[in-house]
């Protein structure tokens with residue numbers, strides 16, 4: 385028997401697939417791009433959902449990993465475009481699979497280093513110190529003229545994927561959609577695994593976890609690293625979607641946006657990030673067309689969710705999370 | 709006499725001017741129940757916490773299973789075989805009783821860094837966890853979230869976790885608290901047999917249980933051990949009667 389949540393999730397997944405396909409054949413590529421944006425932001429938030437949702441780690445610095453993924457795409461592509469070598473004489477590349485691997489590795493490495501320090505703190509201190517690290521990287525990007533500094537770095541031609549025309553909006557959407565699907569699958573596996581059990585237990589009571597013989601700090605560090613990897617991959621896709629990377633990908637607004645997405649959709653829920661991203665992007669599109677101050681209304685909705693629907697939209701639709 | 713599995717030597721812990729642990733030495737030998745009694749605020753929980761590693765002593769040594777464990781983390785001590793239950797139940801509230809116990813099974817049966825196999829379809833985790841709950845008398849409530857269990861039932865989950873950890877020594881901090889008379893007497897019978905599996909350092913206010921179970925009793929008052937002895941010795945000790953037992957003996 386399917387639970388309400390599963391039914392709802394499948395409907396969302398189908399809707400997110402059907403809408404851009406319909407838009408494409410109706411000759412409305414703009415809506416395809418909108419759906420791609422939803423898929424990519426979802427993916428970034430799936431990453432944060434590992435740390436925040438499963439581990440209870442309120443990272444206010446995930447823009448760092450998002451931006452690192454973005455810059456990985458931008459820097460590799462710019463070197464390939466210019467034919468100039470990177471460090472150690474390595475060439476740049478316009479191949480997405482290579483770019484993705486580089487983005488994931490650097491994102492994971494940064495998350496590991498940042499986690500090593502920040503995870504020794506908890507609560508408000510953790511929020512502040514993750515923010516501080518992300519801001520450091522943000523200012524570094526701004527003051528680094530080689531890759532555009534404040535102005536950012538254009539990607540002149542969207543990077544390539546073997547056998548797929550990535551310049552076709554629908555093809556690029558499908559690529560992002562498949563990656564999102566894989567990420568959701570991994571999230572589910574992770575949540576249900578031994579590691580996931582330990583991680584979710586550290587969120588609830590880390591003294592208990594330590595008392596049965598599982599070291600909470602190491603569990604969190606691995607979770608934070610994996611979380612950063614997912615978000616960095618999304619960053620690379622985002623850069624290719626916009627054909628542009630700028631320090632704004634690294635800014636604290638971005639970190640906040642990712643948290644907001646998850647709270648809107650449902651913290652720790654499989655499809656929380658997807659529902660949150662869809663709501664966010666659609667609100668931005670509709671309300672943004674009506675008023676400059678659309679974020680005011682977003683704020684109201686967020687307030688409503690926090691006060692009346694702690695489980696976000698998924699919590700409203702499917703009730704509280706069950707842990708077996 | 710067999711070597712003690714747990715030995716505490718001249719342990720000191722101060723909270724500001726308060727001497728919570730004042731040069732305490734005691735040990736736990738194979739097969740015994742060593743009861744630790746004393747008035748509220750005597751420092752019993754503080755002592756258990758230092759053994760388990762959730763608090764650090766200011767001075768003194770703790771050795772377990774032949775090695776000094778003073779520098780080890782809580783998790784490392786647990787993996788060596790120190791199974792602690794908390795005075796105020798400390799569990800993962802959103803998880804079911806079963807999943808709480810499965811966490812302990814997972815900790816003893818290898819690594820927690822396994823990312824793909826679902827735990828709820830893993831008999832090597834579920835069966836031992838279920839068996840431990842069965843022994844603790846809570847099998848029929850296995851799938852209820854801990855947040856929805858009664859106080860007494862949460863105590864049973866704590867016991868089941870200590871069992872599932874395959875502990876070499878149990879540190880039980882007031883396991884009877886909140887259980888009711890029927891539950892207490894059932895638990896008393898259970899602990900009586902449990903000492904064969906691993907010795908127990910038992911903090912308890914329920915004197916019926918203590919007198920029925922203890923091989924030895926240590927009395928803690930203002931952080932100091934004022935007496936250690938058999939049940940009869942402790943009942944007869946005038947200082948203990950004055951400081952703690954009063955009419956109960």
Ligand SMILES: Nc1ncnc2c1ncn2[C@@H]1O[C@H](COP(=O)(O)OP(=O)(O)OP(=O)(O)O)[C@@H](O)[C@H]1O
Nearest residue numbers: 723726728746747748749750751752753754755795
């Ligand atoms: N973290 C702490 N900081 C300051 N004082 C503390 C701390 N923990 C315990 N104390 C104090 O140390 C003393 C011993 O406390 P402890 O909890 O060990 O007593 P206990 O013997 O377990 O009492 P009870 O029978 O009520 O459980 C008490 O006076 C308590 O207030």
Ligand SMILES: [Mg+2]
Nearest residue numbers: 752753754795
């Ligand atoms: Mg106590």
